[in-house]
Amino acid sequence: MSDTVIEPTVENPPVVFTQDKIGWTAWLQPLAEGELTDRHYEALVDKARAKSAYFALLVRDPDILEARTKTDNDIFYNTKDGLPRAERELAATAASRLNGCILCASVHSRFASQYSKREADVQKLLDEGVGADLGERWNAIVSASVALSTTPPSFTADHAKRLREAGLSDEEISDVVHGAAFFNWANRLMLSIGEPTPAG
Amino acid sequence: MTDTIDVIDHLVGITPGAPADALRSRRPITKEHAQKSWTALFEPVDESQASLVERFAVAVFVAVLHGDKSIKEFYGTKLAGLENGTVILATVTALAELNAAKGPYGHYPEGPLSAENTDGPALDIGPTYRAILGDRLSAALEHAYLLTYHPRDASPAELQKLLSAGWSTTGVVTLSQLVSFLAFQIRVVAGLRVLAAA
Numbered sequence: 001m002s003d004t005v006i007e008p009t010v011e012n013p014p015v016v017f018t019q020d021k022i023g024w025t026a027w028l029q030p031l032a033e034g035e036l037t038d039r040h041y042e043a044l045v046d047k048a049r050a051k052s053a054y055f056a057l058l059v060r061d062p063d064i065l066e067a068r069t070k071t072d073n074d075i076f077y078n079t080k081d082g083l084p085r086a087e088r089e090l091a092a093t094a095a096s097r098l099n100g101c102i103l104c105a106s107v108h109s110r111f112a113s114q115y116s117k118r119e120a121d122v123q124k125l126l127d128e129g130v131g132a133d134l135g136e137r138w139n140a141i142v143s144a145s146v147a148l149s150t151t152p153p154s155f156t157a158d159h160a161k162r163l164r165e166a167g168l169s170d171e172e173i174s175d176v177v178h179g180a181a182f183f184n185w186a187n188r189l190m191l192s193i194g195e196p197t198p199a200g
Numbered sequence: 201m202t203d204t205i206d207v208i209d210h211l212v213g214i215t216p217g218a219p220a221d222a223l224r225s226r227r228p229i230t231k232e233h234a235q236k237s238w239t240a241l242f243e244p245v246d247e248s249q250a251s252l253v254e255r256f257a258v259a260v261f262v263a264v265l266h267g268d269k270s271i272k273e274f275y276g277t278k279l280a281g282l283e284n285g286t287v288i289l290a291t292v293t294a295l296a297e298l299n300a301a302k303g304p305y306g307h308y309p310e311g312p313l314s315a316e317n318t319d320g321p322a323l324d325i326g327p328t329y330r331a332i333l334g335d336r337l338s339a340a341l342e343h344a345y346l347l348t349y350h351p352r353d354a355s356p357a358e359l360q361k362l363l364s365a366g367w368s369t370t371g372v373v374t375l376s377q378l379v380s381f382l383a384f385q386i387r388v389v390a391g392l393r394v395l396a397a398a
Binding site: 003005006007014027028057058060061064066067068070071073074075081099101102148149150151152153157173176177185189191193 | 219223226227229230232233234236237239240241244245249265266267268302303304306308309310311312313316346347348349351352354355356357358359360363368369370372373374376377378379380381383384385386387388390391392394395397398
């Protein structure tokens with residue numbers, strides 16, 4: 001079997017950072033639902049993801065997808081303690097804005113707005129970029145997320161100090177680190193195996 | 201190859217009972233699945249689509265591109281233990297050191313964001329290195345370079361280069377996960393090192 005890439009023709013592709021819902025189309029062939037085994041469904045964690053081109057493509061390697069998804073879910077959804085969900089989503093949005101992942105930024109900026117009720121500030125981050133002034137606590141989180149996202153990473157004790165002065169505990173700073181670091185994983189996948197489309 | 205150590209703890213230098221140990225232990229699910237992610241990629245059940253040498257060679261390369269010597273040493277030791285590993289290790293290390301840059305840079309889809317486009321190097325491995333590494337690993341390293349420094353320059357044409365060099369669709373998925381996972385792992389380690397030193 002000789003594999004081939006897909007070169008989609010996307011009409012009116014999203015070309016700005018937005019909190020609106022947008023879509024995504026794959027550049028490699030996802031598995032069809034008829035090809036999925038029990039192992040694939042287990043690796044998808046959430047069965048509804050079989051209908052997503054992104055996850056149906058990633059499930060070709062089920063072991064890493066399953067471990068990745070469970071890491072992702074714990075970093076963002078385990079909010080019994082630690083950093084509020086809104087600020088984990090802010091870290092994800094800042095990393096996505098810096099790396100240039102329009103789709104990741106759309107999903108996670110929506111979550112950041114939903115949980116913080118600060119839609120205008122979130123939009124300012126999307127419109128102006130990672131230098132936008134969002135108030136000291138959010139500025140400190142964005143600045144730390146950006147420093148972690150550069151290659152090589154440039155996160156230092158000064159970033160941690162600024163976060164502590166903004167009221168974050170070391171547990172919460174660790175949540176910022178994980179949220180930003182995880183999006184350096186997510187952005188690279190989302191940007192490199194497909195592209196954004198208008199909302200489906 | 202069997203690893204019973206927690207790789208992130210090992211790379212940060214976390215000892216039992218240290219403050220950074222407590223930071224990780226309060227998120228046991230994250231810790232467990234970060235480790236399972238490592239195992240899925242570096243102790244794979246099936247290496248038919250991406251060999252162990254390819255996986256560890258890419259890991260060494262990406263660690264050097266991130267400027268992280270101790271993480272490079274960790275993957276390099278493992279690579280050196282594989283068939284032809286010492287030659288590959290020396291070659292990918294030299295190649296990464298010669299081409300080290302600072303990311304992210306790259307281009308946006310044409311529109312208002314074009315004003316934010318920034319240019320930087322793309323990796324094109326020449327005949328001397330290619331003769332040692334082969335076309336398949338060379339294509340993987342070129343793609344790893346793109347994903348590490350300028351992922352927003354990705355395109356179907358870049359994936360076609362991998363397929364043309366002998367990678368399968370599933371192999372490209374695994375390679376993409378591996379490079380992207382390393383971007384995560386290296387940053388978690390960088391962040392925890394700062395917190396551990398406080």
